Amino acid sequence: MKENGKALHRHDISDNLWEKIKDLLPGAAGKQGRMAHDNQRFINAVSWIIRTGVPDRDLPPEYGNWKNTHRRFCRWRDRDVWQTIAAEVIGEVDTQWLMIDATYSKVHADGCGAIGGNQGIGRGF
DSSP, X not given: OEETTEESSTXXXXXXXXXXXXXXXXXXXXXXXXXXXOHHHHHHHHHHHHHHOOOGGGOOGGGOOHHHHHHHHHHHHHTXXXXXXXXXXXXXXXXXXXXXXXXXXXXOGGGGTOSSSSTTTXXXX
16 A cells, blocks of 8 residues: 555555565455455555554554454465465575574573572582
8 A cells, every 4th residue: 555656654565575475365366256456455454463563453544444454364364375475475494594693591590500599600610
């Protein structure tokens, strides 16, 4: 959903992402069922709810009715549409540059060899 070529909210999906997923969605041209003219607005509404963490009822009105958005979200969940979208967006994972940063690891008292509690933690052995 754009206004003068710009997204209405900072949580709206990018044009590149929209181009990547639009043909996977129910209601697209050439798919069974009626044509959905507001798939992008719906995806932006779901994105807004997820990114802000607010209840569905607080959805801004420009994204549509919160109850219809929730109902449609559940239908897509039940039909595995969200998994299809995720698989397309995530693609194949590149583990070549996978790293685990262990510069700070908090260890339970039992892991430090302290007897009877955590009094040994912090002291040099």
